[in-house]
Amino acid sequence: MNNMPAILVLAPLLGAFFACLAAWIQKQLSYYIALAAMAVSCFAAVSVLTDVITSGTMQYRMAGWAPPMGIELRIDLLNAMVLVLISAIAFVNLVASVKNVEQEISDRAPSFYVMYLLFVVGLLGVTATGDLFNLYVLIEITSLTSYTLIALGDKDRAPLAALNYIFIGVIGASFYLLGVGYLYITTGSLNMADVAVILKGIQGSSAVLTAFILCILGVWIKMALFPLHVWLPNAYAFAPVGFARVVAPLMTKVMVYVMVRLMVTVFGLEYIFETLNLADAVVWLAVTAILAGAFTALFQKDLKKMLAYIIVCEIGYMVGGAWLGNSLGMTGAILHILNDGLMTFALFLAVGNIIYMRRQTAFSDLSGLFAAMPWTMAGFVLAGLSIIGVPPTCGFFSKWYLVLGAFEAGAYHFAAALIISSLVCAVLFFKVFEICFFEADSGAGDHNPAKVITEAPVSMLASLGLVSVAIIAAGIYAGTIVDTIILPFLQ
Amino acid sequence: MEILISIKPLLTVLVPLLVIPILVSSSQKPNVREAWIFGAGFVMFFLVASMVPAVLSGSKIVFTLFELAPGADIAFQVDGLGMLFALVAGSLYIVTSLYSIGYMRGLKEHGQTRFVSFFALAISATMGAAFSANLLTLYLFYEILSLATYPLVAHHEDAKSRISARRYLVFILGTSIGLVLPAMIYCYHVTGTLAFSTAGIFAGQLSKPAATVLLLMFVFGFAKAGIMPFHSWLPAAMVAPTPVSALLHAVAVVKVGVFSIVRVITGIFGVDLLAHFNLGVVVMVIASFTIIVSSCIALSQDELKRRLAFSTISQLSYIVFGVALLSPSGQLGGVIHILMHAFGKITLFFCAGAIFVATGKKYISQMKGLGRQMPVTFAAFFIGSLGVIGLPPTGGFYSKWNLILGTLEAGQTIFMVVLLVSSFLNAFYFLPIVYQAFFGKGKDDLSGARVKIQEANLCLVLPLAITALASIGLFFFPQMFVDLITLGLNL
């Protein structure tokens, strides 16, 4: 039996354990252990993906117990892709963030790395598991670690932001748990595949409907779908940047994945779009989310806050796409999980570099950045263009599928929202570019303003460069990704 | 028709792209940098020229880079139309490179490496647009071109260029995302393909109202063509250094806009469909309006470059006008105006830049008597003016002749009046400049004293002499280009 799926999840878990121990010996050691653990996990994820592409869905029975009694990791094309995304981003971010962690929270670096690993364990577990209750536990592991990590940030505001996040996060998780309870009452099983089979026979049941609504509602709260998003901007903006740039691209995307999983695998698209009459309302909700996110972002005066609201807007893309009720929209939503992960990661990497050099990200602190940090800004511009949706960056291609799906479903309001949000994002980013380009840096001395290049360390730039390449590559190979991963999954 | 598969179109796009890293790395050695630019320019032109015989013999060169979805791939195709445009842009790039050395060094401009790098990127995108095999590829390069030109417009980094760059972006990016993108995706949604074909891609799948809306979205959406009311970015973009105004805002960028409209009219809708719905007239009315109004505005401009910009707006609409005539001569006249106007207008811009470098004068009212000081420049200006007005012995005569013939062919006599009136207006806003320059008396002229000849440096004078002579040459030898267009449009 191929043990890669287990290694994938267990490597960071064991890594966390040993990193914790190693910190007693030497603080620096815990970083290297974390790095090694993530490298192993990343390698395992890639190998799982290639295996799944060549030989189909993988089922890994934990401790050898057969489902539906035992707990299984069930890895098909969709979560194999998401697993690679998570482990790769977590690994690259570890490389990029070491300097940020030293700068921001050097006294608590080991606990940062331990929590970071546990956070990744949670994300990987959520993605890999084939069990509904397990999913809940792993979501809570992810959430718990992210509460603590967020609280490590800005001393004045982060604890409060984290506490608000806890309140809302608990409600979300509890709704999900309640939904699982109803599912258990009606089906007597917790294994996703098993539940799906049993549900086919009892689609009319109001308990199933309750279960569905509760589960989806819980996931929506966790993913910060408008208007359940209020916790997100503060939590992400005040978190230490080393964590912000992994939680921002991954947390919401994994929750979108969970939604897609629940829709496609557990409840089944037929049930959702043929028995229930919710799709229209949800697409409207997504439209509201997109517009509200984009327009609120317009009023922000801090780069991190602006990006946080852009995330809210992007969540609308994915939810709307998934609920369009056709395979094009779903394709767009799934592709956007990957693409948005990459774009957001690149943006936050650039933000991390800026914070490392400038300490601040208020718009007034960004002047002269093009001259001072040309490479960082190059990456930032590329990621920004991807968010706007300019080809050949990957953002264009997911938008392509989403708009196509919207036309197919006759949801012209959704297409319009996508286009409008692209325009608003263009305004947002070029506003930032203008500040960075036209305004000379007041702090750089008066004689030779902004001529001196003060770039971030090589490790941070290399990470950003790598992700920038990935953004282009994901764009160029969008067709391939759709053909080999998403379409086979949806069939 | 023979189909040849060749990598040459891709290479043409890649050559200027690949030279950019070399340009950046040799930023400290301007002579080496400039040598590379010429190298790239000549290689690119040679590549384009080497494809001419094949195209003239009626074959089509194609190359598919990668596929996004069936019918929507990133692919190149060299046909007569693309070849014509590529020849224009490629040859003028070399001339402009020479000119920009003289201009940028003459004025000791800052950021020359950035300037030449983005210039190379812009020309690469122009080539890509010329060789696009479908609307998606065209859109891709259209957007890259928009973004590559932004730093060039913003080159001076002052408040004025900030406002202009913003306006440039709002119009260009706003329309392309807001109008072209949805229209393009809608076309794909309806037909499942975006490949250009002379028969059009809609096989009776479009009602008249839908076709009208789509056509207008395209015509206005490709705002680089400067159709009113989306024209005002062009005068604003004149803050850029003159080589940019000359090559990009008289040839490459604006012609890409027009070229896109030509492609949409002839390759997406197809002449038959438009004739069937009688939509050519709609476009002609819009174009005529732009022609007349912008000519009138040009009359009132005192700043030479702004007058040239408004003249460009009206001349661009000639091309759209000609193609929308939907008659063979009209289309021939319209498309060949891409070539004729390019050589005429670039000469005029070169002259404007040369005058500015030599004397620092930007306003027409300051130029009285200047012709005696700079006879070569103003002689070239005279030839360029004739080209734009459409008088022999310049190539412009040929296009205007065909346009008028086209109106008669199509039975649109009333539109012939538009052409004649605008020709008079052209003459009114150009010829007095030349007259005043040679025969007028400036304020500081000492009567009777012999004026010393003070031309700008050779790097500036040589290019404008070349393009002026070429403009005359085109009057005598237009046949090859006529053949290209006849083949490209299947006339």
Next chain:
Amino acid sequence: MSDILPLIVAKYNFWLYIILMMIGLYAMIAKNNLMKKLVGMNIFQTAIILFYVSIGYKHGATIPIIQGGHGGHSAHDAVIHAADYINPLPHVLMLTAIVVSVATFGVAMALCVRIYQRYQTLEEDELRMRVSERITHE
């Protein structure tokens, strides 16, 4: 009205957990003091735990410990009826859920301590004031 009463009586456990949940939710939304909110959160979670525990219950059943079940002789003779034992799975699940809720509560308490140390208050309105004061001071 006459239909609702039997419905409530028949599924009173559902109604109880809903009432508890709403009490918790109310406290989380309406209370000003962070500690009270935390308590509300706990009630909210407990409601769900009780819900799970109640769905495992069966009339007249006993705890699911099969006497001598493991390889013993008696298991061979006595037939085991699932109806005689309550469903253990929801209860086991809730062990995990309790751990999760305790951990969450712990983290939340720690954060409260941190907030109190920084601002000397746990009242939300005062906190909001002091945070904005601190920001403007900078």
